Every structure is written in structure tokens, then in C-alpha cells.
Amino acid sequence: MTDQPEQHPVTGLDDVVHQRVRLGILTVAHQARRVEFGFLRTTLGLTAGNLSQHLAVLEKAGLVDIEKGYEGKRARTWLSLTPAGDRALRDEVVQLKRLIHQIEHGSSPRSPDPNPVEPW
Amino acid sequence: MPLQGTPQEVLAGLDELTRKVRSAQRGTWFPLLLLSVLTLGGILVSRFTFQVLTVPCPATDPAAGTGCTLVKQGSPLYWPIGIALAYAATAFFYIRRSRNRGVGTPVRPYILTGIALLGVVAATTFWSTRHGIPRPGEPLDFWGLHLDAGSAMTGFLERLVGNATDVGLPLLVLSWVERSRVLLLLTAVYLAIELAPLSTGWSGIPFTSPWFFLPRYAVPGVVLLLGALGFGLAELPRRRNAS
Numbered sequence: 001m002t003d004q005p006e007q008h009p010v011t012g013l014d015d016v017v018h019q020r021v022r023l024g025i026l027t028v029a030h031q032a033r034r035v036e037f038g039f040l041r042t043t044l045g046l047t048a049g050n051l052s053q054h055l056a057v058l059e060k061a062g063l064v065d066i067e068k069g070y071e072g073k074r075a076r077t078w079l080s081l082t083p084a085g086d087r088a089l090r091d092e093v094v095q096l097k098r099l100i101h102q103i104e105h106g107s108s109p110r111s112p113d114p115n116p117v118e119p120w
Numbered sequence: 121m122p123l124q125g126t127p128q129e130v131l132a133g134l135d136e137l138t139r140k141v142r143s144a145q146r147g148t149w150f151p152l153l154l155l156s157v158l159t160l161g162g163i164l165v166s167r168f169t170f171q172v173l174t175v176p177c178p179a180t181d182p183a184a185g186t187g188c189t190l191v192k193q194g195s196p197l198y199w200p201i202g203i204a205l206a207y208a209a210t211a212f213f214y215i216r217r218s219r220n221r222g223v224g225t226p227v228r229p230y231i232l233t234g235i236a237l238l239g240v241v242a243a244t245t246f247w248s249t250r251h252g253i254p255r256p257g258e259p260l261d262f263w264g265l266h267l268d269a270g271s272a273m274t275g276f277l278e279r280l281v282g283n284a285t286d287v288g289l290p291l292l293v294l295s296w297v298e299r300s301r302v303l304l305l306l307t308a309v310y311l312a313i314e315l316a317p318l319s320t321g322w323s324g325i326p327f328t329s330p331w332f333f334l335p336r337y338a339v340p341g342v343v344l345l346l347g348a349l350g351f352g353l354a355e356l357p358r359r360r361n362a363s
Binding site: 020023024027028030031032033034035036037038039040043044071076078080093096097099100103 | 127131137141142144219222224
């Protein structure tokens with residue numbers, strides 16, 4: 001039995017997640033647990049239309065849950081990561097770390113730290 | 121949004137975003153302010169509940185047959201009710217802030233830990249004093265262990281099962297959920313003050329004085345108050361930028 005050639009980390013990157021705005025949305029939602037549309041727009045420096053387009057892609061892929069409602073007379077849209085979105089973000093970070101390792105050392109680490117954020 | 125370039129730059133951009141969100145989630149000054157007010161309020165409660173009683177000395181005491189001085193100070197309700205209200209107000213503050221800012225709050229583990237430990241401390245205090253405050257020379261019943269009330273170990277346990285547990289340990293949880301090294305350091309200082317007998321004895325105030333507990337509450341209270349001021353001032357530029 002021969003060993004399968006190890007896949008290059010680039011092949012493990014998911015296009016839906018890797019796009020920079022969507023990666024930003026997933027990162028903010030991961031840390032915030034629940035985040036409002038306006039906060040996302042300000043933090044990521046996007047227009048409402050642009051953000052809506054990316055949210056629609058993420059919602060269609062099942063990576064985020066979108067909840068619309070009112071607080072008083074004010075319409076508000078809240079977003080949270082689904083378990084699939086959480087996994088997708090972790091996988092993306094793992095692949096990025098593997099890619100960095102590959103560039104720096106010429107081979108991928110066996111099990112890079114999957115935590116998408118620094119501990120402290 | 122700096123999320124492009126080399127993989128290193130993308131990861132650095134993710135870290136930067138995470139830091140921004142954490143910064144918007146933090147409200148550390150509020151629980152610290154409440155806890156400092158509560159702790160400093162303990163000085164007044166001790167002062168106004170102060171009583172000196174003369175009770176018969178125990179048979180084992182060399183002064184048996186004469187009167188011994190017993191000092192009663194403090195309210196059994198002040199700390200449990202005060203700390204419970206502080207946790208309720210903190211939860212309300214963080215939820216309201218979360219709604220206003222549009223970003224979720226990670227404060228739930230802090231509140232749940234605080235309330236659970238408050239229950240443990242209240243139950244322990246109730247158990248130890250269910251037959252009244254032990255008279256001089258009587259052992260202290262600590263969950264069935266009959267400890268020498270005058271020993272250093274009993275003194276340490278009394279300090280441990282107090283504000284160190286129902287205020288200090290939850291603050292450790294808050295420093296973890298808010299990923300704040302400064303709060304971790306402040307909590308370590310607070311716990312050292314609560315657990316080491318730093319704030320009693322050295323002040324020269326006799327135990328028969330109504331102000332005996334002044335350093336016991338003033339030192340940790342001032343530490344918490346300075347922490348609240350520091351976190352509040354550190355948050356001002358962020359609030360100005362947000363508005």
C-alpha cells in the first residue's frame with residue numbers, strides 16, 4: 001500500500017469562507033456569538049448592500065442564522081454562526097496555518113491549533 | 121478591512137477583528153464599581169451593627185466563672201443580598217449594552233459562577249452559625265469539621281469562604297471571558313488581599329473598636345474602585361470613537 005500524496009493546504013480552502021469579507025463576517029460572529037447588522041457594517045467598513053449580499057451567500061451555505069425583528073419601532077437584524085459556520089471558520093484557520101507552515105518549512109504540520117482566535 | 125495579502129496577514133487581520141469585537145463587548149468597570157461600593161459599604165454595616173457583649177467564659181478558659189468579651193459585628197444579610205443584587209445588576213447592564221452596541225455578550229459564565237459560589241458561601245455561613253456565633257473557646261463547625269476558632273488555618277478558611285470565593289473567583293472567570301490580562305492581575309491582587317491576613321491586625325485597631333473591620337474592607341474596596349476607574353478611563357476613547 002502506497003501513501004497518498006499530501007494535499008496542498010490551498011485545496012482545503014473553501015471559496016465561500018475564504019472570501020475576505022465573508023471571513024471577516026464569520027470571525028466577528030464567532031467572537032460576538034450574536035451580532036447586529038449595523039455593528040458588522042461599521043466594524044467591517046462595508047455598505048449595507050454589500051454586506052447584505054455576503055450575508056445572503058453565507059445564509060444560503062448554511063453557515064449563519066439571520067434573525068429579523070424589532071426593538072421598539074426600530075428594525076434590527078441579528079446574525080449568529082451555525083455549528084457548520086463555526087466548523088467552517090475553524091477549518092479555514094487550520095488551512096491558513098498549514099499554508100503558513102508549508103511556506104516557512106516546506107511541509108504541513110500534522111495537527112495545527114484549530115482555535116481561530118488567540119487565547120488571551 | 122485588512123483581510124487580504126499573505127496568509128500571515130489574513131490571520132493577523134482576523135486577530136485584529138477579534139480584538140475589536142472584544143473591546144466592544146467589555147464593560148469591566150461596571151461590576152468592579154458595584155463590588156467596590158458594596159465592599160466599602162461593608163465598613164458602615166460593620167460600624168452600625170457593632171455590639172460588645174459580656175458572656176460567661178468557657179470552662180476550659182483560665183478565666184472560667186468570670187465574664188468574657190464577645191464582639192458581634194456585621195449583618196448576615198448584607199453580603200448575600202448585596203452580592204446577589206450586584207450580579208443581577210451586572211447581568212442587566214451587559215444585556216442592555218449588548219442590545220445598544222449590537223454585539224453579543226460573553227458575561228453569562230461570570231454571572232452563573234458568581235451566583236453558584238454565592239450560594240456555596242451563604243450555605244457555609246448558615247451552617248457555621250446555625251446555632252449562633254460560637255462563644256470564646258468553642259470550636260467552629262465547618263461542614264461537620266470542628267475547627268479551633270483561633271487557629272491560623274481556620275482564619276484562612278474563613279477568609280476563603282467569603283468575598284474571595286463569591287467575588288474573587290468569579291472575577292477570574294470574567295478576566296477569562298473578556299480575555300483581559302489587566303483584570304487577571306487586578307483579581308490576583310484582590311485575592312491576595314482577601315486571602316492573606318494583610319488587612320487585619322497590622323492596623324493597630326483593637327477588636328473591641330467599632331472600626332476594627334475598616335482595613336478589612338477599605339483595602340479591597342479601594343483596589344476594586346481603582347480598577348473600576350482604570351477600566352472606565354481606558355474605555356472612554358473607545359466610546360468617543362464609537363459615537
